[in-house]
Amino acid sequence: QQPVQSPQAVILREGEDAVINCSSSKALYSVHWYRQKHGEAPVFLMILLKGGEQKGHEKISASFNEKKQQSSLYLTASQLSYSGTYFCGTESYGGATNKLIFGTGTLLAVQP
Amino acid sequence: NAGVTQTPKFQVLKTGQSMTLQCAQDMNHEYMSWYRQDPGMGLRLIHYSVGAGITDQGEVPNGYNVSRSTTEDFPLRLLSAAPSQTSVYFCASSRVSGNTIYFGEGSWLTVV
Numbered sequence: 001q002q003p004v005q006s007p008q009a010v011i012l013r014e015g016e017d018a019v020i021n022c023s024s025s026k027a028l029y030s031v032h033w034y035r036q037k038h039g040e041a042p043v044f045l046m047i048l049l050k051g052g053e054q055k056g057h058e059k060i061s062a063s064f065n066e067k068k069q070q071s072s073l074y075l076t077a078s079q080l081s082y083s084g085t086y087f088c089g090t091e092s093y094g095g096a097t098n099k100l101i102f103g104t105g106t107l108l109a110v111q112p
Numbered sequence: 113n114a115g116v117t118q119t120p121k122f123q124v125l126k127t128g129q130s131m132t133l134q135c136a137q138d139m140n141h142e143y144m145s146w147y148r149q150d151p152g153m154g155l156r157l158i159h160y161s162v163g164a165g166i167t168d169q170g171e172v173p174n175g176y177n178v179s180r181s182t183t184e185d186f187p188l189r190l191l192s193a194a195p196s197q198t199s200v201y202f203c204a205s206s207r208v209s210g211n212t213i214y215f216g217e218g219s220w221l222t223v224v
Contacts, residue, residue, distance in 0.1 A: 002154065002171075032213065041202060041215040042155070087154060089213075100145070100213065101171065104154040 001025055003090045005103035012078045012110045020073040020106045022088030031064050031071040032089040032100060035082075042087060045073075075108070083110045114138050118203050118216035125193040125223045133188040133219050135203030141214075143206045144186040148172065148199040149218075155202065161186055193223045 003024040010018050022031065030049050034042040046055045048064035048071060055062055059076045071090075075082055089102045119134045137144065145160035147170075157170030161180040175197060177189040186205075190197060203216040 002156075034213075041217050044212045044214070047212065089155075099157065099160060099168075099170065101157060102147070102155040104152065 002101055003088055003103040005086075005088060005106050007106060008104075009107040010109070012108070014080060014110055014112055015077050018075045018078060018108060020075075020086050020088075020108070021070065022072070022090070022103055023068075023070045024090050024092065026069065026090075026092035028064075028066060028069055028071075029091040031062070032091075033062055033071075033073050034087045034089065034102075035084045036087065036105075037084045045086075078108075078110045080110050080112065083108055116203055116205050116214050116216040118201075118219050120219060121217065122220045123222070125190070125221065127193060127195060127223060129193050131190050131193065133190075133201055133203070133221070135186045135188065135216060136184050137186075137203075137205040137214070138184065139205065139207070139214070140183060141205035141207050142183070143208060143211075143213075144180065145170070145204050145213075146176070146178065146186070146188045147202045147204065148197075149202060150199050158188065158201075190221075195223045197221065198223045 006021045032047050033045040036042040053064045062073045064071045085105045085107050087102045087105045089100045116137045142163045146158040147155040156172045159178040161167045167178050201219045204213045206213045
């Protein structure tokens with residue numbers, strides 16, 4: 001079952017912040033975050049492997065709440081280059097490992 | 113370093129035809145997978161493999177076959193193409209579970 005992402009779309013002005021959420025009905029082993037530009041392949045942002053883990057990459061960071069089966073991606077002081085569709089992917093306990101299931105995506109548009 | 117290579121990049125098929133999408137990686141990755149991407153549906157897992165000789169079904173396996181005779185190659189076969197299989201197909205690989213997944217550039221398939 002696909003993880004659920006929210007919001008489905010968000011429009012920002014440069015410099016504004018955004019949060020994208022990803023929730024699953026299953027206990028999670030890992031959460032992956034990717035960004036995809038139109039017509040291109042998804043590009044890796046980060047992986048979170050432990051409950052409560054937080055990771056950062058420049059002005060993009062993420063948290064993983066294992067208990068709530070949720071992850072959030074934080075984009076601060078957004079830049080035009082942040083525009084694209086963001087996907088979370090989850091690996092779950094109880095099923096086969098290495099089976100990465102993606103959410104339906106969040107479209108982020110950053111305007112000047 | 114080629115990474116993940118998919119061929120062909122574009123293909124038009126007639127309903128009922130069969131074809132194979134090729135995927136090769138040169139990173140000695142154990143894990144390989146195929147996803148299809150349709151508007152509003154995100155990336156959906158078709159089949160995946162955790163090593164040579166081992167394959168398993170993903171979320172949407174019907175109408176597709178895979179095999180993994182070598183670590184490097186993971187071809188996806190469409191047995192009898194249907195218009196519902198019109199999509200963008202991405203091959204991906206990673207070293208092991210919980211590692212960065214690298215995507216190929218995608219294959220745009222249209223079935224008429």
